[in-house]
Amino acid sequence: MTTMSNRANFGSRIGIVLATAGSAVGLGNVWRFPTMTGENGGAAFILIYIFCVVALGIPCMLSEFIIGRRAQTNAARAFSLLAGGTPWRFIGYFGVFTGFLIASYYSVVSGWCLQYVTASVSGQLDGDPEAVTQFFTDFSTNPWKPVLCLVIFFLISHFVVVRGVQKGIERASKLMMPLLFILLLIIAVASCLLPRASEGIRFLFSPDFSKVDSNVLLGALGQAFYSLSLGMGCLCTYASYFSRDTHLVKSATQIVSIDTLIAILAGLMIFPAVFSVGGNVGAGPSLVFITLPNVFNEAFSSVPLVGHLMALLFYLLLSVAALTSLISLHEVCTAFIHEEFHLSRARAATVVTVLCSIIGVFCSLSFYNADLSLFGMSLFDLFDFTTGQIFLPLGGFLTCLFVGWYVPRHIVVAELTNDGTLRGRFIGLFLFCVRYVCPVGILLVFLNQMGLV
Ligand code: TRP
Numbered sequence: 001m002t003t004m005s006n007r008a009n010f011g012s013r014i015g016i017v018l019a020t021a022g023s024a025v026g027l028g029n030v031w032r033f034p035t036m037t038g039e040n041g042g043a044a045f046i047l048i049y050i051f052c053v054v055a056l057g058i059p060c061m062l063s064e065f066i067i068g069r070r071a072q073t074n075a076a077r078a079f080s081l082l083a084g085g086t087p088w089r090f091i092g093y094f095g096v097f098t099g100f101l102i103a104s105y106y107s108v109v110s111g112w113c114l115q116y117v118t119a120s121v122s123g124q125l126d127g128d129p130e131a132v133t134q135f136f137t138d139f140s141t142n143p144w145k146p147v148l149c150l151v152i153f154f155l156i157s158h159f160v161v162v163r164g165v166q167k168g169i170e171r172a173s174k175l176m177m178p179l180l181f182i183l184l185l186i187i188a189v190a191s192c193l194l195p196r197a198s199e200g201i202r203f204l205f206s207p208d209f210s211k212v213d214s215n216v217l218l219g220a221l222g223q224a225f226y227s228l229s230l231g232m233g234c235l236c237t238y239a240s241y242f243s244r245d246t247h248l249v250k251s252a253t254q255i256v257s258i259d260t261l262i263a264i265l266a267g268l269m270i271f272p273a274v275f276s277v278g279g280n281v282g283a284g285p286s287l288v289f290i291t292l293p294n295v296f297n298e299a300f301s302s303v304p305l306v307g308h309l310m311a312l313l314f315y316l317l318l319s320v321a322a323l324t325s326l327i328s329l330h331e332v333c334t335a336f337i338h339e340e341f342h343l344s345r346a347r348a349a350t351v352v353t354v355l356c357s358i359i360g361v362f363c364s365l366s367f368y369n370a371d372l373s374l375f376g377m378s379l380f381d382l383f384d385f386t387t388g389q390i391f392l393p394l395g396g397f398l399t400c401l402f403v404g405w406y407v408p409r410h411i412v413v414a415e416l417t418n419d420g421t422l423r424g425r426f427i428g429l430f431l432f433c434v435r436y437v438c439p440v441g442i443l444l445v446f447l448n449q450m451g452l453v
Helices: 013-024 027-031 033-039 043-071 075-083 087-122 129-140 145-162 165-192 197-205 214-227 234-239 248-276 285-299 306-340 345-365 379-406 409-416 427-449
Strands: none
Touching (some): 013 165, 013 248, 027 033, 027 087, 027 214, 027 248, 027 285, 027 306, 033 043, 033 197, 033 214, 043 075, 043 248, 043 427, 075 087, 075 234, 075 306, 075 379, 087 129, 087 145, 087 234, 087 285, 087 306, 129 145, 129 285, 145 306, 145 345, 165 197, 165 248, 165 306, 197 248, 214 379, 234 306, 285 306, 306 345, 345 379, 379 427, 409 427
């Protein structure tokens, strides 16, 4: 098999883990996981989530790692190399396409985070609850500001990606992931010290197995899948920068642990504060952009400026989480264009930035202009729905089948054992998961999301 020589690599093990965890840790950890946990049985949900992550998340992640590190090239060509001339090769192209779409709409919300950083500094989030709601509505339906913010966000990710794998992505991740963790800890501690914080902690953790039904189970599976950035060749692209002696199983376990820990800490940051002022716990943009600014205002109102500071730290944290994810999406598309169309890395990144920004602008404007809709959904919702609910599960499903049933076993063994230098204790279990457990699990999640099961 042909592999590319002189290809960029991550420089250190910690760099690998932080960069890949940076892709996984994103808005999904902050605005979906905590609410799902609180509403679906607290600690019982966390246990189920951890089970899903181990049974489905780790095997799917390893499948992408195996393909990427084996082929040492972008996601599209990686699948093609291993698939020969068979139709399996299209999975990689499909992944890059999905990455392109996600990057375009993810940047819209990322831009909002950036806008909220400045708004929390300038005191625009200080007013009463109506004023904060109005601020969000005015802002998200304003044609210019969100567009400007998303373009700025893309440009930041552009400059990181252009600098390359080690000097750009790895260095940025080594800086931003510890920063994210520290911000999270500061806000979580401040939040847990508030009066009545224990109600929020109870909401998050008290185990209630009576709430667990098949919907909760499938919800946890879907969340695990989304949160780990599976199903679109992102991890495959990053794995192509791993070195031959990277321990794939160990790295996957560490990445998954970081992602889960950060999701749980996000719950500890949000709910004690929300409960201390008796707020509403719904998930999604309204939680982050409407409820929380009010919560910070009220909860910390006794000490001047602390509410401000907490809001600022929180939106900084969200921006960092979103940025590391956007960088990974940008890299998937850039690596593809750079290697397939033989453009320099800088030119390839420019193509991605320009194209994604243009589509992102349309997604952003779809909040402002109702005509920008297709199939009865705004462009933003359409992209969110098709990628999250259809393309990612489909990509993950096919990736597992590909590795489980098509890729020769000796390749799987060689990758998981680093050419026989490690003991391959879990290979039988891994193959069982990717052949049966993951495809069936993903299929059920998909049917559940479509309302068919
Ligand atoms: N994991 C990201 C989050 O939790 C979202 C996401 C899904 C993603 N697929 C991705 C990010 C691919 C980067 C690349 O928010």
